[in-house]
Amino acid sequence: xxxxxxxxxxxxxxxxxxxxxxxxxxxxxxxxxxxxxxxxxxxxxxxxxxxxxxxxxxxxxxxxxxxxxxxxxxxxxxxxxxxxxxxxxxxxxxxxxxxxxxxxxxxxxxxxxxxxxxxxxxxxxxxxxxxxxxxxxxxxxxxxxxxxxxxxxxxxxxxxxxxxxxxxxxxxxxxxxxxxxxxxxxxxxxxxxxxxxxxxxxxxxxxxxxxxxxxxxxxxxxxxxxxxxxxxxxxxxxxxxxxxxxxxxxxxxxxxxxxxxxxxxxxxxxxxxxxxxxxxxxxxxxxxxxxxxxxxxxxxxxxxxxxxxxxxxxxxxxxxxxxxxxxxxxxxxxxxxxxxxxxxxxxxxxxxxxxxxxxxxxxxxxxxxxxxxxxxxxxxxxxxxxxxxxxxxxxxxxxxxxxxxxxxxxxxxxxxxxxxxxxxxxxxxxxxxxxxxxxxxxxxxxxxxxxxxxxxxxxxxxxxxxxxxxxxxxxxxxxxxxxxxxxxxxxxxxxxxxxxxxxxxxxxxxxxxxxxxxxxxxxxxxxxxxxxxxxxxxxxxxxxxxxxxx
Numbered sequence: 001x002x003x004x005x006x007x008x009x010x011x012x013x014x015x016x017x018x019x020x021x022x023x024x025x026x027x028x029x030x031x032x033x034x035x036x037x038x039x040x041x042x043x044x045x046x047x048x049x050x051x052x053x054x055x056x057x058x059x060x061x062x063x064x065x066x067x068x069x070x071x072x073x074x075x076x077x078x079x080x081x082x083x084x085x086x087x088x089x090x091x092x093x094x095x096x097x098x099x100x101x102x103x104x105x106x107x108x109x110x111x112x113x114x115x116x117x118x119x120x121x122x123x124x125x126x127x128x129x130x131x132x133x134x135x136x137x138x139x140x141x142x143x144x145x146x147x148x149x150x151x152x153x154x155x156x157x158x159x160x161x162x163x164x165x166x167x168x169x170x171x172x173x174x175x176x177x178x179x180x181x182x183x184x185x186x187x188x189x190x191x192x193x194x195x196x197x198x199x200x201x202x203x204x205x206x207x208x209x210x211x212x213x214x215x216x217x218x219x220x221x222x223x224x225x226x227x228x229x230x231x232x233x234x235x236x237x238x239x240x241x242x243x244x245x246x247x248x249x250x251x252x253x254x255x256x257x258x259x260x261x262x263x264x265x266x267x268x269x270x271x272x273x274x275x276x277x278x279x280x281x282x283x284x285x286x287x288x289x290x291x292x293x294x295x296x297x298x299x300x301x302x303x304x305x306x307x308x309x310x311x312x313x314x315x316x317x318x319x320x321x322x323x324x325x326x327x328x329x330x331x332x333x334x335x336x337x338x339x340x341x342x343x344x345x346x347x348x349x350x351x352x353x354x355x356x357x358x359x360x361x362x363x364x365x366x367x368x369x370x371x372x373x374x375x376x377x378x379x380x381x382x383x384x385x386x387x388x389x390x391x392x393x394x395x396x397x398x399x400x401x402x403x404x405x406x407x408x409x410x411x412x413x414x415x416x417x418x419x420x421x422x423x424x425x426x427x428x429x430x431x432x433x434x435x436x437x438x439x440x441x442x443x444x445x446x447x448x449x450x451x452x453x454x455x456x457x458x459x460x461x462x463x464x465x466x467x468x469x470x471x472x473x474x475x476x477x478x479x480x481x482x483x484x485x486x487x488x489x490x491x492x493x494x495x496x497x498x499x500x501x502x503x504x505x506x507x508x509x510x511x512x513x514x515x516x517x518x519x520x521x522x523x524x525x526x527x528x529x530x531x532x533x534x535x536x537x538x539x540x541x542x543x544x545x546x547x548x549x550x
Contacts, residue, residue, distance in 0.1 A: 035374020049408020331531020
């Protein structure tokens with residue numbers, strides 16, 4: 001090749017783009033290495049945990065295990081209770097979503113906030129409130145006794161499990177269906193009104209097509225949440241008849257101390273959850289932006305429809321709000337409220353909870369930022385597919401239940417002498433990873449938006465590093481970062497899964513203390529602990545979020 005040909009090749013557009021891409025890669029290399037290190041650490045952690053579980057669970061004879069009636073029973077009940085819970089939640093959520101969308105009443109925004117609280121509400125707090133309403137000595141039982149009616153409602157078993165799952169998942173399904181209703185164009189509503197398409201015909205022709213994929217996606221999501229339900233089934237199951245795979249793992253460790261069986265159940269749990277997660281990805285389609293509420297036009301409804309929907313609103317709001325109100329009142333007026341504050345066990349649990357929650361929240365936010373920036377930097381060097389793979393890897397954590405990860409770490413550390421600091425670090429790590437997919441979902445869109453809008457300007461002006469973060473990115477990302485931190489901290493504050501394996505008398509938390517009190521039928525003390533946990537979660541979530549948005 002002649003020198004003139006070399007000069008021509010070096011000055012070609014392809015060579016110019018290659019040199020620019022190479023220079024950009026060198027510039028972003030430190031950030032890419034940091035993100036790569038975080039991703040590899042997460043992968044190594046899960047791989048080590050799953051390898052430890054496989055080491056113990058692999059010794060089981062899988063063919064003979066399927067002949068065990070107990071295993072077949074817990075598998076059947078795991079799928080059965082999850083199917084019933086998801087089906088009822090989706091059906092009732094759709095009915096309540098229509099009522100909430102079409103009816104206007106005072107304090108409607110408070111109802112939306114109430115429904116958002118249930119997502120971060122500790123499971124054991126909700127269970128305590130549900131027991132206070134529907135239990136043997138609950139509000140309804142006392143009302144029935146006062147009316148002279150015999151009360152035969154049994155809160156333990158499948159009934160209580162379904163009630164708790166409906167409490168958490170009806171608001172979730174309602175919010176998903178509300179998004180579908182808000183996406184119906186105003187022009188389509190007006191056209192339907194002009195053509196006389198009302199009532200069931202409007203639902204069948206206009207609303208139902210939008211709800212089909214969304215309803216299936218909601219069913220799969222709620223099914224997976226109920227399938228991995230731990231504290232609910234552990235507390236309200238009441239007997240081996242109502243046992244799921246997650247509870248069977250816990251019982252194999254603490255009641256039978258059969259680590260091989262626990263690992264085998266964990267492998268089954270992982271296989272089922274990974275299959276469910278893979279199935280859910282087929283129905284999680286990107287949603288289009290919803291129109292503003294001010295642009296919506298709603299046709300006048302019939303009187304019977306209005307009365308029916310108002311009755312649905314009263315029943316739905318009462319069902320969600322009554323356990324929370326009962327928890328607040330029962331705790332403060334328990335008679336031992338002030339005496340409970342004099343006990344060291346409450347202060348110990350409160351202290352550890354206040355240490356675990358922000359630590360896990362901060363770790364989760366930092367991990368999410370590392371993965372998100374890693375993904376954005378890969379896009380800068382024209383690696384879009386790999387960037388999408390990084391985000392999907394962060395969401396795959398949903399397919400591995402926290403109890404499976406905690407069990408794997410438990411097996412890895414069982415022959416190592418540990419202290420409270422070790423246990424604290426493990427619980428914080430498990431809680432942070434549990435919240436990581438939700439934090440990624442909260443921060444992904446704001447980070448992508450500000451990057452697409454401001455990155456070209458920052459490159460032109462040469463604003464990089466800490467200066468770019470302080471001057472450009474932090475002011476725009478402060479609200480979503482505050483919300484993500486509040487969400488992760490509150491989820492960690494109420495989580496019972498990891499602390500159930502690693503907690504003891506010297507290292508505990510408020511959820512573990514509440515479970516111990518409920519197991520010992522210390523209802524007065526449990527009411528105070530539930531009150532503290534409820535107030536603490538509410539204050540943490542809204543105070544941190546509002547301060548970040550102000």
